Amino acid sequence: MSLVKYRPDIDGLRALAVMSVLIFHVDPALLPGGFLGVDIFFVISGYLISLILFREQAEGSFSFAGFYGRRVRRLFPALMLVLAASLLAGFFALLADEYERLGKHAAAAIVFILNFQLLGEAGYFDAVSYSKPLLHLWSLSVEEQFYLLWPILLLASRRFRCNPGWVIAACAALSLLYGLHLGRISPDKLYYHSLPRFWELLSGVAIAWMHQKNGTNWLPSKLHPARARDALSLAGLALTASALLAFNKTLQHPGLATLWPIMGAVMLMASGPGAVANRMLSWRPLVWIGLISYPLYLWHWPILSYARIAESGSPAPWVLWLGAVLAIVLAWATYAGVELPLRRAAGNGQGKRRVTVVLCCAMGALLAAALAVLLGKGMPERPALQYFKKNEGQMVREARQDASCLALFAGKVAPVYCRQNHAGERMIALVGDSHAHVLFSGVSELAAQQGYGTLLLANSGCPPFVGAVTGRTPAEHEQCAQSIDTIVEALRKDKRIVSVVMASRGPQYLNGLGFGPVEANYNFPPIAARSSPASGTPISPEQAFTDGLMNTAAQLHERGMRVSYLLQVPELGVSARDCLGRPLTLSQQADRCRVPYDIYQGRMQPYRAQIASLAAKAPYLHIIDVDPALCSAGGCSGLIDGQLMYADDNHLSVAGSRRVAPLVVKTALPAGGQ
Numbered sequence: 001m002s003l004v005k006y007r008p009d010i011d012g013l014r015a016l017a018v019m020s021v022l023i024f025h026v027d028p029a030l031l032p033g034g035f036l037g038v039d040i041f042f043v044i045s046g047y048l049i050s051l052i053l054f055r056e057q058a059e060g061s062f063s064f065a066g067f068y069g070r071r072v073r074r075l076f077p078a079l080m081l082v083l084a085a086s087l088l089a090g091f092f093a094l095l096a097d098e099y100e101r102l103g104k105h106a107a108a109a110i111v112f113i114l115n116f117q118l119l120g121e122a123g124y125f126d127a128v129s130y131s132k133p134l135l136h137l138w139s140l141s142v143e144e145q146f147y148l149l150w151p152i153l154l155l156a157s158r159r160f161r162c163n164p165g166w167v168i169a170a171c172a173a174l175s176l177l178y179g180l181h182l183g184r185i186s187p188d189k190l191y192y193h194s195l196p197r198f199w200e201l202l203s204g205v206a207i208a209w210m211h212q213k214n215g216t217n218w219l220p221s222k223l224h225p226a227r228a229r230d231a232l233s234l235a236g237l238a239l240t241a242s243a244l245l246a247f248n249k250t251l252q253h254p255g256l257a258t259l260w261p262i263m264g265a266v267m268l269m270a271s272g273p274g275a276v277a278n279r280m281l282s283w284r285p286l287v288w289i290g291l292i293s294y295p296l297y298l299w300h301w302p303i304l305s306y307a308r309i310a311e312s313g314s315p316a317p318w319v320l321w322l323g324a325v326l327a328i329v330l331a332w333a334t335y336a337g338v339e340l341p342l343r344r345a346a347g348n349g350q351g352k353r354r355v356t357v358v359l360c361c362a363m364g365a366l367l368a369a370a371l372a373v374l375l376g377k378g379m380p381e382r383p384a385l386q387y388f389k390k391n392e393g394q395m396v397r398e399a400r401q402d403a404s405c406l407a408l409f410a411g412k413v414a415p416v417y418c419r420q421n422h423a424g425e426r427m428i429a430l431v432g433d434s435h436a437h438v439l440f441s442g443v444s445e446l447a448a449q450q451g452y453g454t455l456l457l458a459n460s461g462c463p464p465f466v467g468a469v470t471g472r473t474p475a476e477h478e479q480c481a482q483s484i485d486t487i488v489e490a491l492r493k494d495k496r497i498v499s500v501v502m503a504s505r506g507p508q509y510l511n512g513l514g515f516g517p518v519e520a521n522y523n524f525p526p527i528a529a530r531s532s533p534a535s536g537t538p539i540s541p542e543q544a545f546t547d548g549l550m551n552t553a554a555q556l557h558e559r560g561m562r563v564s565y566l567l568q569v570p571e572l573g574v575s576a577r578d579c580l581g582r583p584l585t586l587s588q589q590a591d592r593c594r595v596p597y598d599i600y601q602g603r604m605q606p607y608r609a610q611i612a613s614l615a616a617k618a619p620y621l622h623i624i625d626v627d628p629a630l631c632s633a634g635g636c637s638g639l640i641d642g643q644l645m646y647a648d649d650n651h652l653s654v655a656g657s658r659r660v661a662p663l664v665v666k667t668a669l670p671a672g673g674q
Contacts, residue, residue: 005216009273010044011290012281013265017041018293020244022300022327026320028521033247036261038139039200039254040240041297043265045143046204053151054212057158067151069356073346075140076359077338078295083109083366086133086302087373093306093584095577096378096385102133103373109137110367112144115192128575129521130308136301142194146201168206175199176256183252187472196254203262207269219270226274232267233275239264249523289328295339296331303327310586312578312593313517319586384583394644394653395576398441405455408490415487417458422448427496428668429455429561431487432503433463434651435568439503439664442657446665455497457487463504464488465548466555467530470509481530488552492559499668500556501624502549503566505650506607510541515603516573516595518649542606546614550621557620564622564667567611569652569660570600570636576646576653579639593638593646600636624667626660 017037024034052070056062083106090102108114115138129135157167179196182189190196210218219229243261251257271278289296303323307315346352373379380389398419405418417437421444428447430436436458444454462470462480464487469477491497508514514522526541527548533539539547553563572579572593579593615621630636630645638646645656652660 007273007278008282008287008290009278010048010269010281011293012278012283012286013040013268013290014044014293015286015289016240016281017044018296019289021297022324025301025304026324027317031244032249033244033261036243036247036258039258039261040265041139041293042143042197042200043204043262043269046146046201047208047269048204049147050150050205050208051212053154054164054208057154058212062151062155064151067147069352071144071147072356072359073342073352074294075144076363077342078298078334079109079137079140080359080363080366081334081338082295082298082302083134083370087366087369089302089306090133090373091379091382092384093309093582094378095388095583096380096382098131098309098378100374100376100378103370103376103378105132105134105137106370107367107374109134109141110363110370112141114138115141115145115194118192119189128518130305130313130517131575133302133305133309135305136297138192142192142197143201145194146198150201150205164209165206168202168209172199172202172206175202179254180256183255184473185475187252190252190254200254200258200262203266204269207266210270216272219272229271229274230276233271233277236264236267236271237277237280240268249521292328292331292335295334296327299330299334300324300327303330307586308517310582310584312574312582313520314574315586388577388580388583394655395647396654397438397647397651398654400437405457408494409486413483413486415457415483416460417456419444419456420453422453423455423496424451424453425496426451426498427453427455427494428665429457429491429494429497429500430503431457431464431491431500432566433458433505434460435505435566436501436503438647438652439501439566439657439660441654442652442659442661443501443664443668445658446661447669450665450669452498452669453496455494457490459483459487461524463502463509463527463548464552465504465527465545466551468527468544468548469530470525470527472525477528477530488555491556491561497561498670499562499564501564501566501664501668502552504568506545506568506611507603509545510607510610512541515571516649518572518574542610546610549611550614550618553618553621557618562622562668562670563620564624564664565611565615566624566626566664567608568604569626569650569656570595570630571603571650572638572646574649576638576644576648579644579646594635595637596635597631597633600631622667624664626663629660629663630656 017040020031020034020037023031024037028034053062053067087102087106090099094102105114105117108117114134118135118138153167153171154164157164175195175198179190179199182193182196240261243264247257247261268277268281273279273282303326304320307319307323311319342355346355400416401414401418402420404423405420406414408420409418417434419440428443430439430443437456440454440456447454458464459480462483464484466484466488469480471477471480491500508522509527512524512526514520527545528541529539529544529547549565553565556563572595574593576593611623615623627636630640638644640659643655644653645659647653
């Protein structure tokens with residue numbers, strides 16, 4: 001058995017992984033699969049660390065204290081620098097809730113549970129990922145959770161005389177199968193969950209096991225002539241590179257498709273350092289980047305994140321590329337000025353213990369600082385936020401439910417949004433998705449002045465269009481369908497209702513695309529038909545949307561109700577808070593929350609044309625257009641007369657609701673119903 005020696009080609013593979021992630025985070029269009037660099041890191045990590053584990057356990061020199069001490073000395077120095085810098089930058093650049101979230105993420109990252117914290121938030125490709133400067137540290141949490149369990153399992157397998165190879169294979173298979181299962185029932189949780197990731201680390205572990213058992217030349221020695229070894233390494237490089245170029249967020253990940261880049265990385269590592277592709281990876285500039293890959297990974301995302309935060313999600317491309325260069329400089333400075341000196345200081349056994357204790361104490365102090373930010377609610381009294389406080393209340397969304405409305409659903413599951421105001425003999429019902437919810441404050445106030453009550457019945461991301469559903473999985477489709485039935489049944493049975501106003505998003509349901517920087521990576525599927533037609537011909541999202549809207553409108557019209565549909569309000573594409581300006585900006589953007597009218601029209605035109613065609617066929621469907629209240633010839637603005645019209649990038653604020661309420665109530669009230 002040959003001893004495991006330093007392999008420069010693995011540092012080259014690290015360089016390929018980290019540069020892929022860096023390029024993807026600067027401009028995803030340049031390398032759609034660049035995020036797979038993290039998965040390649042998992043394979044490399046499983047290989048290198050397990051080599052040490054296997055060797056020490058074979059020699060009888062393994063100890064948990066020694067193993068985790070090495071992890072502390074490897075991870076903590078650069079991690080502490082990045083965490084401290086991120087918290088300091090957040091003090092000047094983030095609003096209170098953003099800074100509070102940063103404190104929460106920092107604390108979770110320090111104890112390596114950030115991935116589980118992120119499970120309760122939106123996914124990696126969600127609308128606000130750029131506003132989370134520590135988002136990328138989820139991968140460290142996954143790794144350390146694996147290394148908390150794997151040494152124990154490996155020791156247990158030796159004690160009970162289980163073949164480690166079979167243990168690795170069984171655990172990897174279970175991990176992959178669990179990921180496939182989770183992708184079907186809860187895809188939002190798939191990306192950050194650690195269990196569906198363990199098979200990627202175990203792929204590297206498997207190569208380490210074979211190298212420990214048979215030597216690092218095990219596979220190369222069996223491939224004769226050398227051209228066969230070269231072919232394997234070139235095939236591995238081709239698989240890895242093609243995945244980085246062609247893989248995209250539409251593929252379930254991690255899942256079966258992830259075998260594509262993982263097998264490429266495994267083939268490269270198994271081919272040995274002498275194979276042709278591995279010699280290419282041993283190129284000195286690549287090796288240099290590989291040596292700084294860990295601090296580069298840590299630094300790059302906070303820098304790019306803060307650049308995007310400061311510029312409301314859309315900084316100039318040169319700003320992001322400059323940030324990438326800065327990340328490389330800081331990574332080298334961290335490696336040369338912090339990591340290497342600490343390695344030299346650790347030296348002997350006593351030095352290692354001393355360095356480990358100091359690092360743990362320093363990280364404990366950093367944890368206390370993160371918790372202080374969290375418990376201090378993001379320190380809203382910071383001088384940088386004084387300008388913002390007077391307008392902060394305008395972005396507060398009203399309560400989702402109240403007791404008066406919930407009483408109507410006693411013993412049943414009430415809609416997500418369920419409110420009632422000024423209940424009486426004549427009621428206006430607001431139904432739809434969350435866009436109906438935000439209408440409630442203004443419409444209920446104005447309707448009450450004219451002797452009408454207002455009832456809100458709405459779902460989140462699931463408009464009550466009979467025969468249409470939204471969701472990622474069959475279970476979510478069924479849940480949406482049931483909630484639609486609940487709302488429509490309640491409307492049909494409520495004799496007080498004289499008018500129904502439906503409100504929902506439009507283009508996003510039709511094409512599955514978000515709008516602007518804040519929704520650049522939106523990946524929720526379009527609306528779909530509840531059931532397939534007998535002909536077997538697929539129903540387009542456009543048809544599902546209009547059929548569903550028409551079905552609901554027709555049913556309510558038959559019950560004698562006046563039926564209206566509110567065209568979607570303009571989308572800002574940026575967070576509403578950016579209309580007030582950021583605490584820290586890189587450039588002057590005087591009108592960052594005004595959408596040019598031609599861009600707005602281009603986004604809305606197909607959707608509006610469909611609604612116009614529908615209304616022409618059903619004259620009883622009254623269309624409400626609030627453009628006059630929010631737009632002018634120059635564009636549509638989120639800030640009018642010093643007041644925020646929006647609570648976020650696409651939902652009206654209370655002030656916005658009051659501004660459009662006259663247009664809504666004028667159309668919704670039956671003729672002569674003053």
